[in-house]
Amino acid sequence: MTAPIPNTATRIVDAAMQLFGEKGYGSTSVADILAAANANSGSLYHAFPTKQDVLIAVLRRYLEGIWPMLLAPAWEGVADPVERIFALLDRYRELLKITDCSFGCPIGSLALEIHEPDPPVRALLAANFEAWVAAVRTCLDAAANRFPPEVDRQGLAQLVLSVMEGGVMQARTHRNLASFDAGVTALRHYFRLLERQARGLRP
Amino acid sequence: MTAPIPNTATRIVDAAMQLFGEKGYGSTSVADILAAANANSGSLYHAFPTKQDVLIAVLRRYLEGIWPMLLAPAWEGVADPVERIFALLDRYRELLKITDCSFGCPIGSLALEIHEPDPPVRALLAANFEAWVAAVRTCLDAAANRFPPEVDRQGLAQLVLSVMEGGVMQARTHRNLASFDAGVTALRHYFRLLERQARGLRP
DNA sequence: CTGTCATTTGACTGATCACTCAAGAAGTCA
DNA sequence: TGACTTCTTGAGTGATCAGTCAAATGACAG
Numbered sequence: 001m002t003a004p005i006p007n008t009a010t011r012i013v014d015a016a017m018q019l020f021g022e023k024g025y026g027s028t029s030v031a032d033i034l035a036a037a038n039a040n041s042g043s044l045y046h047a048f049p050t051k052q053d054v055l056i057a058v059l060r061r062y063l064e065g066i067w068p069m070l071l072a073p074a075w076e077g078v079a080d081p082v083e084r085i086f087a088l089l090d091r092y093r094e095l096l097k098i099t100d101c102s103f104g105c106p107i108g109s110l111a112l113e114i115h116e117p118d119p120p121v122r123a124l125l126a127a128n129f130e131a132w133v134a135a136v137r138t139c140l141d142a143a144a145n146r147f148p149p150e151v152d153r154q155g156l157a158q159l160v161l162s163v164m165e166g167g168v169m170q171a172r173t174h175r176n177l178a179s180f181d182a183g184v185t186a187l188r189h190y191f192r193l194l195e196r197q198a199r200g201l202r203p
Numbered sequence: 204m205t206a207p208i209p210n211t212a213t214r215i216v217d218a219a220m221q222l223f224g225e226k227g228y229g230s231t232s233v234a235d236i237l238a239a240a241n242a243n244s245g246s247l248y249h250a251f252p253t254k255q256d257v258l259i260a261v262l263r264r265y266l267e268g269i270w271p272m273l274l275a276p277a278w279e280g281v282a283d284p285v286e287r288i289f290a291l292l293d294r295y296r297e298l299l300k301i302t303d304c305s306f307g308c309p310i311g312s313l314a315l316e317i318h319e320p321d322p323p324v325r326a327l328l329a330a331n332f333e334a335w336v337a338a339v340r341t342c343l344d345a346a347a348n349r350f351p352p353e354v355d356r357q358g359l360a361q362l363v364l365s366v367m368e369g370g371v372m373q374a375r376t377h378r379n380l381a382s383f384d385a386g387v388t389a390l391r392h393y394f395r396l397l398e399r400q401a402r403g404l405r406p
Numbered sequence: 407c408t409g410t411c412a413t414t415t416g417a418c419t420g421a422t423c424a425c426t427c428a429a430g431a432a433g434t435c436a
Numbered sequence: 437t438g439a440c441t442t443c444t445t446g447a448g449t450g451a452t453c454a455g456t457c458a459a460a461t462g463a464c465a466g
Contacts, residue, residue: 008444024318026229030424040445041425047443051424102318111376112315115227115305125376155385158373162386165372166365173314173328182358183365190389193396211414233454243415248455250413 009047009057011037017058021106024113025055052118055110059124062107066131081142082191085160088136089184092164093177101175104168107132133157148198163187212250212260214240220261224309227316228258255321258313262327265310269334284345285394288363291339292387295367296380304378307371310335336360351401366390 006014015036019028030051034041048054074091075084095103107128114121136157144153167180209217218239222231233254237244251257277294278287298306310331317324339360347356370383 022318024229024316026227026316027318029422031422042427042446043444045425104315108372109315109318111372112307112312113227113229115225115230115312122376122378129373129376152385152388155382155389158382158385159366159369159389161373162369162382163362163365164369166362166367166369169311169314169368170332170361170364173325173332175325179358179361179365182355182361185355186358186362186393190393190396193393193400197396232452234452244455245416245457246414252455254454 008037008039008043012039012044012047012054013057013061016054017061017106020055020058020110021103025110026113052121056120056124059107059110059121059128063124063128063131066128066135071135081139082146084139085136086184086188089160089164089167089187092168093180093184096168096171096177096180101171101177104172105165108165108168129161133161136160146195146198148194151194160187211240211242211246215242215247215250215257216260216264219257220264220309223258223261223313224306228313229316255324259323259327262310262313262324262331266327266331266334269331269338274338284342285349287342288339289387289391292363292367292390295371296383296387299371299374299380299383304374304380307375308368311368311371332364336364339363349398349401351397354397363390 012033016028016033019032019036023032030041030044033039033054034044037044044054048057070091071088074088078084078087092105107125111125111129114125117125133154134157137154140147140153140156147153163183163186167183170179170183171177215236219231219236222235222239226235233244233247236242236257237247240247247257251260273294274291277291281287281290295308310328314328314332317328320328336357337360340357343350343356343359350356366386366389370386373382373386374380
């Protein structure tokens, strides 16, 4: 019934996940992580060979959390597959809003911060993007009959990710949601045109 | 006639511009900059109070370079305003291609790397984005009669930036141009639908 | 040539970095 | 209980960080 007491390794990953999201990987020191996790350096290095292995654990946690932490809450009570895409985008908008446009998508930030990622790090960043795109693609496939058949739904899902990441980047830089909203509005308009085009083809 | 010999401050900014683009701000040490610029630390700190002031000089240089270094070469021989937008996107594609998808947009990388930027840094990042968006907006305005009049051309220009930045982010992460191309293709399709919609309104 | 000021030199500083390790505590078997 | 393993402690390591400064040099005016 009661929540299990998290062990040290779990506490470290929890703390690192938050800190990497807030300050980035490079600007978060091991000492920061230890302070936030109430742990000692020996405990961290007993569980993780290097700081990079903490990052890998964090990226794995993000990957595992995509469904329970992101998609499930975003899609609760939203049945329409296309609306699910915009509900997902709205989660990021909310995140930006409640953090005054300072916290965006941690995966995107890490992907651009780490310029020469070691293969396992890059693979996990890519896997996170792939899982996100796959989720959007699932929605697009579910609504496939509303789009022209020749539409590249995988490419369209990647566009949705670009709109989100690009919108987050601009919103954070301008400390203003307007550019995020503009991207989403344009995407909505594009989807409407696609649906109209499909209806025109099968009237 | 001959090129002027660059002074130390110029050499430092040159070196920093390249290094910040390649490795990011945090991962570039002052020693890295000094080595690349063939200068001593005293010279750097004579010209710039802190490392951050070097970043500011770099961002100013990017801002000044948008027209001569980016837009002018991209638009040479391209008259059609909409094609100019795609010519600009193609420059980034080329940059990704020749660097094996490792070098993208330095402004975007810095914007996401620096999580709590000091006001002057954030202002310059924002100014760079604004200048880029304004250039795209100029193209959209020049082609205004081809789009439905109710289209938000400023928002559309911001969408173009998102497509570029999001595409660069995904291309770098996957080490693959496919997702970048998918975004550009979808954008092209959206523009075509917009033009078709405008023609339908004024047949 | 002399005085003045701008620039450059490079050794140096203290802080902070990721990481180590010997010692001890805590858990888990018999 | 005792033997054994797993985990935790926290002071300590060398490397590297951004930044300093007194002295040397260069550029130019009178």
